[in-house]
Amino acid sequence: MARGRPRKFDEELALTGAMTLFWEKGLAATSLDDLAIAMRMNRPSIYNAFGNKEAIYRRSLEHYRMQLEQSMLAMFQSGRSLQAGLYAFFDQAIEVYFGNNPPLGCLAICTAPSAAVSHPEVGKDLKALIALLDTRFAERVLKAIDEGDLPAKAQPKLAAQMLQATLQSIAVRARSGESKASLRTLARYSIDSILSSEGTNL
Amino acid sequence: MARGRPRKFDEELALTGAMTLFWEKGLAATSLDDLAIAMRMNRPSIYNAFGNKEAIYRRSLEHYRMQLEQSMLAMFQSGRSLQAGLYAFFDQAIEVYFGNNPPLGCLAICTAPSAAVSHPEVGKDLKALIALLDTRFAERVLKAIDEGDLPAKAQPKLAAQMLQATLQSIAVRARSGESKASLRTLARYSIDSILSSEGTNL
DNA sequence: GCCTTTTTGTATTATTTCGCATAAAATAAG
């Protein structure tokens, strides 16, 4: 098989290029001409391979989500304590948010909400991504309870939502021009505060 | 004075119309044709009165900020306790975030980050708005310390940032399609958790 | 009543953008 003319473009590379562009400009402000350059393809090939602009954006978001899940899995599986694991994960997230100049924050949180109303499917993708993070954080907190690091009365779902709120806020703040140092501080203090309130318990 | 031909449009009404449109579609996806209809003006008048699209967006954001400050001031000045005031403020914010169908969340948090890189002045506006909220929340927490409702070792700046993180997350979640009830619950639990961790103190 | 000033509204222009039509190129199958 692999019948016709072979593809010239690298799908992985094309998606990465598209993702980078969307990350900077958002969905609406990115033109297909810009995408064609960034993906090293010409427009007809893009339509053929991926579909319209919304479809490319959603693929980029999916690509981003997969990288994020890898990162969370690393936090999970390393033998670190809950606190140490969260420190490491947030540090890594901050590195990603500041990986460009100027800092772009989080692709999903900083660009998807703007597009979510005009593009309901993007809204669903965003909702699913947020739900996924809630679940992953909650699983990690639950594990800490099972291992006796947190009291049984701790509330994993609430802690998870508060952790994600912290992450989202850091993403927006990074893109708005706040310093990396101040956000690292915010991350550590917030994690400590959330864990301590779970520990003492209201 | 008031020399030339009188203005036909209502500046307040025009700004409200522009704000509504930007709130739904964001900066990039909103065309000047759409704006002209929403503002009940024709394009040349818009350029004359407000300038280009970025300038209109920034004016809309300023308009939004003023409404937000009013809301925070109300929370401040009423005789309510810190917790009750925060409950009321977050309830009101959630009502705003769900005021349209579908819910649009927060104009600033949901649409400005996407535009912030291509429009650096919008980025500065966003940063200033976030800083303003940090300050206002911190002032309120400080007042609670002065009045003996929180121990002196509480950290107003951290609590303020965590409160704002909660607010921002609720804004994004509202726009992504989560239910109003779940976000009210999240608000209350988060406020309680933040205040309790300030009360006990790490 | 005339002049100045400011806004309005029609129209225009140049550019961008999306999406596709069409033919050539490149490969596998028979």
Place this chain on the structure above:
DNA sequence: CTTATTTTATGCGAAATAATACAAAAAGGC
């Protein structure tokens, strides 16, 4: 070698978009 299949690449065309030019309209100042 011929045919079928898939992708590439040039380019087209219709629509949308931003921004401005220009004359008419509507007010105040003298």
